[in-house]
Amino acid sequence: MTLNNLKVETLPSGVRVVTIAREKVLNALNSETLQELKAVLSEAAKDETVRVLVLTGAGEKAFIAGADIAEMKDKSVAEGTGFAQLGHEVTKLLELMPKPTIAAVNGFALGGGTEMAIACDFIVASEKAQFGQPEVSLGIIPGFGATLRLSKFVGLPRAKELIFSGRRVKADEAYAIGLANHVWPAEQFMEKTLELAQQIAQQSRTAVLKSKELMNEFSETVGLNYKLDSEAQAFGRLFGSHDQREGMGAFVDKRKPQFQGLKS
Ligand code: COA
Numbered sequence: 001m002t003l004n005n006l007k008v009e010t011l012p013s014g015v016r017v018v019t020i021a022r023e024k025v026l027n028a029l030n031s032e033t034l035q036e037l038k039a040v041l042s043e044a045a046k047d048e049t050v051r052v053l054v055l056t057g058a059g060e061k062a063f064i065a066g067a068d069i070a071e072m073k074d075k076s077v078a079e080g081t082g083f084a085q086l087g088h089e090v091t092k093l094l095e096l097m098p099k100p101t102i103a104a105v106n107g108f109a110l111g112g113g114t115e116m117a118i119a120c121d122f123i124v125a126s127e128k129a130q131f132g133q134p135e136v137s138l139g140i141i142p143g144f145g146a147t148l149r150l151s152k153f154v155g156l157p158r159a160k161e162l163i164f165s166g167r168r169v170k171a172d173e174a175y176a177i178g179l180a181n182h183v184w185p186a187e188q189f190m191e192k193t194l195e196l197a198q199q200i201a202q203q204s205r206t207a208v209l210k211s212k213e214l215m216n217e218f219s220e221t222v223g224l225n226y227k228l229d230s231e232a233q234a235f236g237r238l239f240g241s242h243d244q245r246e247g248m249g250a251f252v253d254k255r256k257p258q259f260q261g262l263k264s
Contacts, residue, residue, distance in 0.1 A: 005033040007058065008040055014051030015197040016044055021058040026065035029112050033068075034086045041093035051201035053097065054193060055120060056104040057113075060186075063103070063129065066111030069138065073248035080143075081236025087112060087144035088228045091119035095149075095224075096216065098209050100200050104193045105129040105180065110168070115144035118153055118179075121212065124196065125171045125180035126189040132168040138251060139243030139259065143235030148227045152219060153179050 007019040018040055020027040029037075044050045057063035067087070075083060094101045094116065103109075103117035105125045114131045117123045133150065135142050142150075142163060151159035154177045162169065174180040184192040200208065238244045242260045250257035 001036065001039045003036050003040070005030075006036050006040055010050065011194070011198075013198045014049055014201045015054060015194060016047075016050045016052070017054045017056065017194075018044070019056050019058050020064055023059040023062075025068065025070075026062035026108055027057040027059070027113075028065050028068040029087070029116075030068035030071045031083065031086065034090055037090045038086070038093065041090065041097065045093065045097045045099070051099060051205060052197045053094075053099060053101045054104050054197050055094070055101065055116060056190075056193075057106055060107065060128075062107040062113070063105040063109040064113030064116055065108045066113055066134070067144070069248050069251050073245070073252060075239045077236050077239050079236075080140075080239030081232050084143035084232035084235040085229075087115070088232060091115060091145045091149075092224070092228070094119040098212070099205075100197075100208060100212060102193065102197055104190065105131070106186070106189060110134055111142065112144045115142060115146045115149070118149040119145060123153075123174075123180045124182045124184065124189075124193050125174055126186045127171050127183055128186050129171040129174060129180065129183070130168045131174050131179055132166065133163045134166040134168075136164065137166045137247060137257070139241060139245070139247030139257065140238045141231075141235055143231060145228060145231065147231050148224075153177075 005022050007021050010016045022028060044053050101120040103120040103123045105117055105123055107128050108130050109117050110132045111134055114133055133142050133146050158177055171183045175183045247257045
């Protein structure tokens, strides 16, 4: 498959770095990028030479600034649901991959960006990282798994606060609330990330894999498909509503949205 939106590099240690490369739109995820991620992650899952996978974003500014709002804004209910389902296919590949996955969050990780990060086994952050679930400011809900996975990182009350308010969390706070395992200076960020990834890559592959399988199983990936599908359906139903059209239209037009309340 030709990759228009991703860079893929494998180091001699067996660490594969997958970089989202849509710098002009802060690495926002459109359908094409999600399809490419699906292909690249499926292949990495099978490739025995890949020991650890690192997901990151191109450029100085962003990891992933969310799903592509310009692409999403005119979607129908069925298209919105399908888009969330595609996002879930990608997040499940990260979460269930038979090898460790690390999110190297080098800048904005908003909406689908935080959701890709929390689908990885753990997150390391540059001091420039900012996390958040701003979907409510666009008239929608998170659609790539945050209603399920964010609370595993930060606990249910904090996950609710973040999803209800849409507020952004800087690197230090992300560390304090358990979202990021480490915060490293921007200049050393990839070096430190790769050092840790290489340390994992040197361990017994079987032992690391078995640990991941058990920890996933014990932390309720049971019912994963049902829960993610409920989220995708709820996400999709908001498409075409007044608040979704207004929220996303306002982002694209660079103005404040005027939400209508419970009417759609
Ligand atoms: N989808 C589509 N385009 C996006 C995007 C997204 N999620 N995030 C950023 N972009 C685009 C902007 O529209 C802008 O394009 P333009 O140069 O053609 O105007 C470009 O990326 C740069 O973004 P800009 O907003 O000018 O940068 P900033 O430094 O002022 O703000 C952010 C950075 C991340 C705070 C801001 O871009 C933002 O809020 N993005 C949306 C985040 C979001 O709501 N994500 C969840 C989606 S469900």
